[in-house]
Amino acid sequence: MGHHKALAPENAVKHFIKRAGKYNSSSRWVNDAVLIGKMRDLAEAGSEDNVLDIATGTGKIAQTFQGKVKYVVGVDICREMARQAKHFVDYIILAAAENLPLKNNIFDVCVCRQGLQFMELKDVLSEIHRVLKPGGRIVLCHLTAYSDQDKDESFLIQRLRNPARKNFFLPDDVPSLLKDNAFMDIDFSEHISKESVNRWVGNASISKNAKKQINQLYRDASCDFKKIHRLKFENNDIFDSMRMIIVKARKRGNNA
Numbered sequence: 416m417g418h419h420k421a422l423a424p425e426n427a428v429k430h431f432i433k434r435a436g437k438y439n440s441s442s443r444w445v446n447d448a449v450l451i452g453k454m455r456d457l458a459e460a461g462s463e464d465n466v467l468d469i470a471t472g473t474g475k476i477a478q479t480f481q482g483k484v485k486y487v488v489g490v491d492i493c494r495e496m497a498r499q500a501k502h503f504v505d506y507i508i509l510a511a512a513e514n515l516p517l518k519n520n521i522f523d524v525c526v527c528r529q530g531l532q533f534m535e536l537k538d539v540l541s542e543i544h545r546v547l548k549p550g551g552r553i554v555l556c557h558l559t560a561y562s563d564q565d566k567d568e569s570f571l572i573q574r575l576r577n578p579a580r581k582n583f584f585l586p587d588d589v590p591s592l593l594k595d596n597a598f599m600d601i602d603f604s605e606h607i608s609k610e611s612v613n614r615w616v617g618n619a620s621i622s623k624n625a626k627k628q629i630n631q632l633y634r635d636a637s638c639d640f641k642k643i644h645r646l647k648f649e650n651n652d653i654f655d656s657m658r659m660i661i662v663k664a665r666k667r668g669n670n671a
Contacts, residue, residue: 513535
């Protein structure tokens with residue numbers, strides 16, 4: 416099956432500089448306590464654990480571990496985003512996740528929400544594997560299409576909304592990538608986020624033309640897409656039940 420890659424994505428740093436000011440209000444899932452709680456629980460992080468938050472952004476995931484673990488390190492490539500996370504992490508690192516300035520085997524847990532789509536997947540998963548201790552846990556959460564049936568329309572909308580996106584996922588893609596990159600005990604579950612399209616496109620990185628295209632794509636969507644995504648057209652807005660996949664896995668231990 417495999418993930419799908421964008422041909423010429425926009426520079427991610429420039430993209431998130433534009434989005435930083437309104438990022439926390441740009442999607443319902445950003446502040447979704449249920450989603451954040453699922454990731455926290457799957458990480459099984461205890462008071463003696465070191466946690467790495469890849470693509471920490473404004474620190475919403477790091478915050479859920481703050482004060483409950485030994486320390487939290489946040490990594491992001493965008494200074495304007497990362498400075499909003501500084502109160503929720505013990506250390507902040509401005510760096511690409513594909514080249515982490517960190518020692519081998521030092522983290523018990525690595526988490527990443529909505530970051531892999533902007534990265535070189537093989538490189539970042541290799542780096543996560545490197546910095547995790549043997550037996551260390553990884554928890555990833557990413558927007559996907561539902562299936563082959565809706566992927567073409569979903570990916571086109573996602574590309575217009577996030578021009579910096581490099582990768583587009585089906586539900587099985589990230590679990591398969593983890594298996595291919597020496598992780599084990601892989602499991603995943605879904606989380607449905609009902610998103611206001613007006614809100615979802617309301618960030619400074621999207622041109623007026625792209626916003627119009629997105630709205631038109633929703634209105635002209637196939638019957639299958641409308642049914643799968645449970646689209647609702649209400650009060651000059653559109654509501655899309657977007658599918659997110661939460662994946663947990665473990666780095667192979669010394670004796671595994």
